[in-house]
Amino acid sequence: MAASNADFFLVRKEQSFIKASIVSKYFWVWAKVMANRVEEFYYVDLFSGQGKYEDGSESTPLLIIKNAISDPLIRTKLRVFFNDENSEYIAKLKSEIEALAGIESLKYPIVYSNKDVFDISLSEVYPNGNIKPTLLFVDPFGYNGLQLDFFKVIKSWGSEVIFFFNYKRINMAISNPVFNKNMKRLFGDDLFNQLAEFLDESTPNVEDREEKVTETICQRISSIDEKIIRPLHYRFRDERGTRTIHHLFFATKHELGYAKMKEIMMGMSSEQQEGVGMMEFNKLTEHQPRLLPDFSIPVLKKLLLEKFAGTSHTVEQIYFIHNIGKPYIEKNYKEALRQLEASKQISCEPPRSKRRSIKGIATMADSVIITFFKL
Template sequence: MLAANLLEAVQGNPLANDPFFDEQLDQSDTKARIVQKYFYAWAKVITPTAKQMNNKIGYFDLYAGPGRYKDGSASTPLLVLQHAIDDADMRSMLVTMFNDADENHSSSLQAEIDALPGIETLKYKPDVLCNEVGEDVEKFFTETKLIPSFTFVDPWGYKGLSLKIVNGVIKDWGCDCVFFFNYGRINAGLTNPKVRSHMDALFGKERVDALQIELKDKTPEQRERIVLENLSRAIKEMGGKYVLPFRFRRGNRTSHTSESDAGQKN
């Protein structure tokens, strides 16, 4: 069942038990800060026009997690809501949807949200869902006209991440998206027939066929450049006007990659 406020709704979903949430590593802290700063900057630009429309802006997280790391650190959903509580415009305008496929994560997140001081001051109560991200989510975002919204997609790999979902969340005015993926797993997945369906969803079937040929005998550095260039092209072909890729490095290797995508802004 879809939540009623996302213009009028939103449904999402993710993965399951993951040691990622045991403690807030430098990498996850960096990702959280990137998303927060991007979201706050986006909101300042979008809010004046949104006030003249339906007086709503949205924040959607399809892989939200349990709310806190096991060391007690707040993850992105709680940080975003705390900022909204402290901001007069966001208190009256922000519509939020947080989703996780793991029932333990979604129930934990709901409890953490309910415990936030001042959460009752938000005009729109946060929606916490527990769904798998798949074809139903693609269909919803493709067919539903969204309020100006910022979507965060961090599936810890590639499962559930597709061009249709990215295009669906950025297709309407004022909609932006930041998503992360595990480059190492995607690099390996491009030549693994067992995960071919996931690669097709992310790049498109014809592009995967071409990549498998183009990547042969390439150096690691060349492979990384080719993969990122093709992903950026695929997003632009689906309707993304502005695509900004950036990387997380561990020594000389890329561990994760992020894409910042913007759809219709004018």
């Protein structure tokens, strides 16, 4: 991180709290799974910062390490690599981490690096270049730090990537020829040329432009490995609530990781309707609710009836088949299925009368078989 951005760490903004919460909560879920599956796994942060804001608030690295220390299994299997180009930041981070209670319980010493992200090689992170399951977090101030070559760690089993995408700066740079080289490095030559041509010829409105840019970065990430599920992204709006300033992207090859991260992002959403979130932080809506797209349970019921007409699947299968790219989490699907059962638009095995009830409401376990009637 450049010294000119030092004021970033004066006071933690609400969006920084949201970002750190999403990353640390997902780390906990991911690390618990990895700790029970493998002998070694990695958390890698290429822009780690100084650990604390001047107001005493903890940033992502400290939250991650405190989570690791708290679990007896995670702390014996986790390897950590922190990098920041700013030598003062990395020194402060090391000092903050070494002061944590229980830090000595980590089996592997934390590796601290002080380099430009483009000068870091995989062999510096992984002994003998042998990539192990990794949660990679990339949070640059601008766009130069989005070193997509390093994202190739996602090819390794169990590896996933979370990255902060400075939409405001990238959006301005896309249409400025001065930054063409940087943009091609970010998007790739072909995708950037397609994006620039689209923006040039169609002059889209603000919403369509953002959709095209985010779709293009999703294509770029997905091109790393054909097994990558279309990346999730969480939007941060400006103080007026009218313009997007950042996106937090998440890329994985595993449907369970996708589902868990979606639940976390939905839970941190500033807008909800009928339990369905917008995956967005918008401070304006705390006082002035907006007219939201119709992501309601009735809409989900209609979609399910159309998609699965004349077929039978378990609840779990329905969720994993249908949820990719849609703004619904597992509990939304189960509620929709309960309502469809009550209105006799589907049949369930076992039926409602033979399933466990909580406060008079029949549960909808993953193993329940749902039969959708033909339309």
